[in-house]
Amino acid sequence: MDEPAVIMKGITKSFPGIFRSVVANNNIDLSLQKGEIHVIVGENGAGKTTLMNILYGMLQPDKGHIEVFGNAVKIPDPQRAIDLGIIMIHQHFMLIPSLTIGENIVLGREPNSGILLNRKQIRDIVLKLSTDLGMQVEPDQRVSDATVGVQQRVEILKAIYRGAKILILDEPTAVLTPQEIDDFLRLLKKLSEEGTTIILITHKLPEVKVVADRVTVLRDGKVVGQVDRANIDERQLAEMMTGRPYQPRDFNQSHLPQETILSLNHVSCLNDRGLNALNNVSFSLNTGEILGISGVAHNGQDELAEILIGERSVVSGSIKLDHREITNFSVRKIRELGIGYIPQDRFGEGCAREAIISRNMIMGVHRSSRLSGSVLLKQSQINLWSDELIKNYAIKTSHRDMPISSLSGGNVQKTIVAREMKMTTRCLIAEQPSRGIDIGAAEFIYERFQDLKASGAGIILISTDLNEIMRLSDRILVLYKGSIVGERTSAHTSPKELGLLMAGIGWEL
C-alpha cells in the first residue's frame, strides 16, 4: 500500500494581474499513496482548485514536477490525465440527461457489434460494475429521472469504467441528503480498499473525519500542514485553514416575545414549466426567529423564495406581512416593506459582476428616500452607505468604486449579505447563504444573522446543508415535492430524522 500514486513537487503557479500577480500555488509538495483517501481542505482562494486543475492538465504549473506511478510526466491537457488514469468528477455532473444510465457510463467507449450499439452488453457491463462496487443503479433508467445521489454514482461508475486509478472529487457531497452522504462515503472507502486513490476536496469538516486517511491543509497557496487519520481534529483543522483561533459559537434560541411577522396561507404556485411547484404551503415566521427550510434541492425552495420576494406569482392562497396582505405584490413594493433576499447564485442573481461595488450595494434600496430623490441618485449618501457596509462587514477591498469582480467569492457574498441585511427591517430570506464560502466568512454571516434576530426581524433560512439548518434555526420545516412534510424544533430532531423527511420517507398524505 505504500507505493506512491502521485507525487507533486514544488508546484508553483501564479496568475499575472495588471497591478500584481496572484500566487495561487507556492511551492506545494503533495504525495498520494496508492489506495488512500486524501482530503484537501482550505479556505476559498487557498489554491485547492488550482492544484487540482494542474494535476488534471487544465492548467500548467510555472515550476515543479509531477510523477504518476513513479514516472515523471507532463500533463498538457485533461486527455493526457485521463490516459494516465486520473479522472476528475466535477461538482456539476457531466451527464447527458436524455440518455440512460448505462449509455452514459459507456459513452465514448461503447461496446459495439459493427455499427450497432449492443444494448444487452451495455446492461451486462453496468450491472457487473455496479455489483462489484456494491452500488445499485438501474442501467435502463434515464439520467433525467434519476436522483442527484444516483447521478453521482453514475459519474463514479463512468470514471471506473474508463479505468480511473486516481479519482479527484470536488465538493461531491454538497448536493446530497445525509443518507446519501453516508452511502457515498462508504462507497469511497470501498473504492480505496480496492486500490483507487482518491483526492477529495471539501468544506465539510465532519466528513473529513469519517473518511480521510490523510488531510493536507492549504492556506494562501502553501501547504500549512498534513494530518494523519489518527490525529484529525475538526477544530484544529479549522484553525490551520484560517490561521486564527476557531470557536464555533452556540447560537441561542430566541427569547423575544413572539409575534407573527410573515404568514403564508395555503399558498400554491407553478414552476417555470407550468407544473405545480408549491402545494398548499402554510407557515408563519415570528419575530426574532430563524425558520429553517430544509429539503433536497429542487423540491420547491427556489419557487418559495421567489414568491416571497414577489418575483413569482402565487396561484392560490395568500401571503401576509404584519397582518397586511402582500400576495402578488411587485418586487419593488415588497422590498419597500423591508424584506431582503440573499439569492443562492451569487453571480447569476446576487450582483452585476461588471459593475462597481458601491453600485452593487444599492440595488433594491436605490429608490429609498435616503439614497435618491425622485430622479437623481444621492451620490454622497451612496458613498457613505457603501463605506459603512464595507467597514461593518470587513469587506476586503481598496475602494468602494472597484469592480465587484475584483473581490474574492467570500467577499462578494459578504457584499450581498451586507446589502440585503441593511435593507431588511422585517424579514430576510436567505437562500444557501454560506454556499461555497469558507468557514471564516460563513461564521461572520451567521453572527450577523444573530444581530438581525436580536433587532426583532425574522429570517427564513433556505438551505440544503443540514448542519447549517440545525445549527441556526429555531424551527425547521422540511419541504418535499412542494409540500411541507414536517415541522421540528432544532432541539428535538436529528439529522437522521430530517434526512428521512427530506427523502419523503415517513410522509403519509
Next chain:
Amino acid sequence: MSAEKDRIRSIKDDSKRPYRSFADFIKIFFRRFRSKNRASVLLQTAVAIILALLAGAILVLIVGENPIKAYMALAKGSFGSWPAIARTLRVSSPLIITGLATAVAFRAGVINLGVEGSLYLGALSAALAGIYIKGLPLAIHLPLALLVGALVGGIWAFFPGLLKAFFGVDEIVASLMLNYIAVLLIDYLVLSFFLDPVIGTTSDRPATLPIPETAKLPFISEKYGLTIGILIGVVLAFILAFMYKRSIWGFESDMSGYNRRFSLLGGVNIAKMNLFTMVISGMLGGLAGATESLGVYGRYVSGFSTGIGFDGVAVALMGNLSPLGTVVGAIFFGALKNGGAAMEVSVNVPRDIILVVEGLILAVVTAHKLFIFLRLGLQKSTEEI
C-alpha cells in the same frame, strides 16, 4: 400582472449559457460588451484602428497606389481645412444621434436594430409638421417639428418594444424587419400624398415640398450643410452621460444591461424598462431623421439615409456605448466617410476601399471584444467546474 411576470421569466435566464440560439449569443455579447477600464478601451480602439488602416494600406497597394499618399489625402480631406472639418462634422451630425439611439438600447440590453426605420419616419413626420403647420414663429415651430419627428420615431420603436415586453418576441428580428416596412411605407406615403409636383417630375428621388424657414434648423455653415443639429447631438450626449452617472433611470438601465435577473430581484420592472428603452431609442432615431430633413435637405427626400441608422451601431460600439465616446466615434466615422470622398478624388483609390477600411475597423474593434468575451466565457465555465 402574473402572466406578464411569467413572460419575463421566460427571458430571464438568457444570461445563462449555453446559448439557445445565435440571437441569444448576440444579445449576451452586446450586453457584456462594455469594458470597464477606460484606458484599455482607448488603447484597444487605437490598436484596432491602426490594424485596420494597415490592412487597408495593403488593399491600396494592391490597386497600385501609394498608401501613405492615400492616407494623407484622407487626413487632409477630413480635418485638413475648415471646409474639410465642416463637411466632416456635417456627416457626423446625424451619426451622433443615431449612435446615441443605439447606445441607449444596447446599454440596457435591448438590441434595437430599428433605428434606421425610426430615422425615416422621424424625417418625414418632422418635414410634414414643418410644411403643413403654419403661422408659428421659429422658436415654437422648429422645436415642435423636431418633437413630432422624435415622437413618431418613438412610436415606431414602441411596437417591437411592446412585442418584446409582453409577448417575448425577439426584438432583434422584429426591429430589423420593421426597417423595410418603414422605408417602403414612407415611399408610398410620399409618392401618393406629399409629392412636390415640381421635383416629382424632374428628379428620380421623390421629395416633399420644401420646409418653410420657420421650421428649418439654423445653419452654422450653409455652404457646407452644417446645421446646429450637431449641437443638439452633443448636448444630448452630455445629458445622457449625466443621466447614466447620476440618475435612477441610468442606474437601472445599466444594471438591467449587466444582469437582468439581478435587476429583477432588485425591484426593477424589466418589462417596463425594455419598453421605455425601445421608445427612447426610437425617439432619438426619429430626432436624427428630423435634423436631416429640417436641416441640410430642407424637405423630405426619399432614400436620403445611406444607412445612417445602421452606422449608429458601429459608432456606438466604437464609443464603448458611452454617450461621449459615441460623439467621438461619430466624428471619426464622419471623417472616414468625408475623407474617403477626398481620397477618391485626389488619389486614384476607389471609394469601395474606404468602405472596406470602415468595415475592417468595426470588425477589428468588435472582434477584439468578442475575443475577450469568449475568453471570459471560457474562464467562467472552468470556474464553475
